Amino acid sequence: MAPAFGLGLIKLWSVLWTSIMILVHDCKTDFRRIDRVLYASPEKDPTDNATSTAVQTFDLTESRQRHRGSSTQITRGSNSQPVEKARDHSLLVWQDYPATSLLRRIDWVLDLYTNFRGMSWNWRIAGPPPIPDWVESRLEGHSDSGPPRKGFVAGRDGTRMYSNLHDLLVARAKTFVLGYFVMDILKNFMMHDxxxxxxxxxxxxxxxxxxxIRESYFLVQSYRLLLSMAMMYTALHTVFDLSPLFFAGLLGPTLIGVRGEPWIYPDTYGAFSTILDKGLAGWWGGWWHQTFRFAFEATAKRILQELGFDISSLSGKALQLIIAFSLSGCLHACASVTQLGQTHPITGAFSFFLLQSLGILLQILLSHQLKKIGVVERTPKILRRATNLIFTSAWLYLTAPLICDDFAAGGIWLFEPIPISPLRGLGLGIEGTGWWCWKGFPWIHWYRGQHWWQTGFIM
Structure with a gap:
């Protein structure tokens, strides 16, 4: 089931993400975050208190250029300088690892440990838009700047970063409600198969x-693969919508500072056009969620650097791609191990992700050869896009059964994503189902065993 899948995934992810902080990088010296410093009056200089070590000015032009040039860049700061006081008695500053307060250290570390895309840090994945101009202006000490009243900025992968809280919450609420009803529909289709x-x-x-359709192997497999992919996409999208709704909507900047700002929460998924423009690489590098990207890329780069490879060479980039997808395969294979059914972690989930790197390299190689003989330049854009879509669809049709079969065999689709099902309440579900789906709620109970190590919460 889904909790069993999540158990294995979280275990390996915790090890990998902790290794990023300790082995791949030194989080105390390499990482800095944007924070808001409050002070009592305009006359009081906030750099006089313990937060003075956090007040930094950065070369933000270099930061933006580095962000555009690479998917995971770390921007380092210059010497500490006072920053002009803001009219609202607050400052946006770059904060190093706090040197004095234990509570600030805990807050800093928790923020780093739970911020996988680095939206408010000096490292951030490529794709989403860079730090907003008004935030950069505030960091440089210009207090007159502020966020636009409306609108959003689109990143190079099509993800949108909203300028104000209202637009963000409206967009997330719409996709959350839509996702709820779509999951109800998809779950009912799955229950009949x-x-x-x-x-x-x-x-x-x-x-x-x-x-x-029933008499065609191709159409039946396509139906099942599309249904699996649609449920994965919708379930993840709907869950990710909860983060901005809770942290930005319910808590907000007043309670949690910068962590409640709307620009911290760009879209999780990119634009579908990235697949049309880049094929399989666009699917995994732009359209699909990039939650684990920094960990995979940073680890791959560090491994190759330790082995003496030139990470900027073609062979170095190819090896980075293979290592990154292998790490993703290991992550999902561990999730497969902890599922309840008879799964195949190596030949299933791991093989699927490894094959994605080989598919990307194959498409890049074919595209390069076609460019050399002048075919690409003479081909209309609409035909190039259609070719990318066909290649991506064909590759996933051939390889996706490895992970989709493993998901189903492990029991992941037994989970109930929604508490109330309108369709099942109307009698469209299988026999024995109704409006209420979360039977046995709450699932967590206290169990007392014979010994202390046998006592605790069970699900």
């Missing part, structure tokens, strides 16, 4: 499908 209980592609398709 026994494949999603066992992961066996030889099982017969649901009877409600038209005969031409």
């Amino acid at each position: 026994i494949y999603f209980l066992h992961g066996d592609r030889t099982l017969p398709p649901p009877s409600f499908l038209p005969s031409p």
Whole structure:
């Protein structure tokens, strides 16, 4: 089930993410975050108190250029300088690892440990828009600047960063509500197909499908793959929507400072056009969520540097790609191990992600050869986009069963994503289902065993 899947994923992710902080980087010296410093009156200089070590000015032009040139760049600061006081009695500053207060250290570390995309840090993944201009202006000491009243800025992967809290919350609320009802529809389709209980592609398709589809192996497999992908996308998208709704909407900047600002929460998924323009590389490098990207890329670069490879060379970039997808494969393979059903972590999840790196390299190689003979330049853009979409779809059709079968066999689709199902309440679900889906709620209970190590919460 989904909790069992998450257990394995979280275990390895915790090890990997902690290694990034300790082995790949030195978080105390390499990482800095944007923070808001409050002070009582305009006459009081905030650099007089313990936060003075946090007041830094950075070469923000260099930061923006580095961000555009690489997917995971760390911007380092210059010498500490006082920053002009803001009219609202607050400053935006770059904060190093706090040297004095234990509570500030805990807050700093927790923020770093839970911020996977680095939106308010001196490292951030490529794709989403860079730090807003008004934030850069505030960091440089110009207190008159402020966020635009409306609108958003799109990143190079199509992700949108909203300028104000209202637009962010409206957008996230819409996608959350839409995702809720879409998951209800998808879950009902899955419940009518026994494949999603066992992961066996030889099982017969649901009877409600038209005969031409049920009699075609290609169409049945396409139906099941599309349904699996749609549920993964919708479930993750809906869960990720909860973060801005809670932290920016419910808590807000008043309670949690910069962590409640709307520009901290760009879209999770990019624009579909990145697939049309870049093919399989666009699918994984722009359209799909980039939550784990920094950890994968930073680890790959460090490994190659330790082995003496030139990470800027073609061979170095190819090895980085293979290592990054291998790490993703290991992450999902560990999640496969802890699932309840009969899964195949190595030949399933791990192999799927490793094959994605090989598919990207294959498409890049083919594209390079076609460019050399002048085919790409003479081909209309619409045909190039169609070719990218066809290649991506074909590669995923051939490789996605490895992970989709493993998900289904492990029981991940047994999870109930929503508490109340309108469709099942109307009698459109399988026999024995109704409006209320979370039977046995709450799932967490206190269990007392014979010994202390056998006592605790169970799910």
